[in-house]
Amino acid sequence: MEGDRRVGVAVDFSACSKKALRWAVENLVREGDNIILINVQSEVHYEEGEMQLWEATGSPFISLSDLADPGIAKKYGVKPDAETMDMLESVARQKEIVVVMKIFWGDAREKICEAIEKIPLSCLVIGNRGLGKIKRAILGSVSNYVANNGACPVIVVKQIDHEG
Template sequence: MGDSSNSKSKRRVGVAVDFSPCSRKALRWALENLIRSDDELILITVLPQAYYETGEMQLWETTGSPLIPWSEVLDPHVMKKYEANPDPETLEIVSNASKQNGMSVFMRIFWGDPREMLCESVGKTSLDCLVLGNRGLGTLQRAIMGSVSNYVVNNGTCPVTVVKS
């Protein structure tokens, strides 16, 4: 039995972040209730589809970015290259948590429809589970836009936790 517990110890926990208050709430929940020091925290962010002239961005648009180490996420020049704009509060929450428990942290960026890309991120990033916030859209907005969290819960290929705002 000794070896089987070892193989399960390191998990890849994904947290969907769009740098909004509800995604910060989901992030805090994951850090307080789910993530252990031997886990990898993968922040998944989905940016709007765009058409890039540069070859690098064209490559990433279909596959998602490579795993970006936390030290590079903290570098505004690197984030500008990906056209991502993490808010200071999210950066601080994750930096403090990673200092306290020593977990590995990465970010992965996808482009396109958040519902589809969050589901795709599970397989492309080998996530063991995914945590996301629920914006609490009103009935009309949800009917028009569709709920991202509903879609991911119904179509994701790993356990999905929705943290209500």
């Protein structure tokens, strides 16, 4: 991946993260880029072994073909849906790009910012759940935190289906 743009997309396979991925694919990603999917698991569920080693640094890069393997996806605790996988496979073929995923465990705000620096990413696209002001004040906004603290340009794709 030396010398190429590394476009990060924060994904949790929710509607807002799929919207962010779709926006990145349609408006940002160009031929020869690398898409790095950043997934953060809030809880660590693993047996003794290699995954304990990855808790601090994140998983190794997981290829798109490995991500499509139900056994490997289950091993990492991710559940990619068919729509997301189809979108990724299509863009990988059409734009001749590399798609990989890296999984982190812990607080999404901190781990996404950590991923930006450690990978390092050229830019990051993240969805916004569209929380109202009260919920955002109580729960905190991951996208707002990353936009203010990330060490690269951050594009926030807003969920505009409802106001709140």
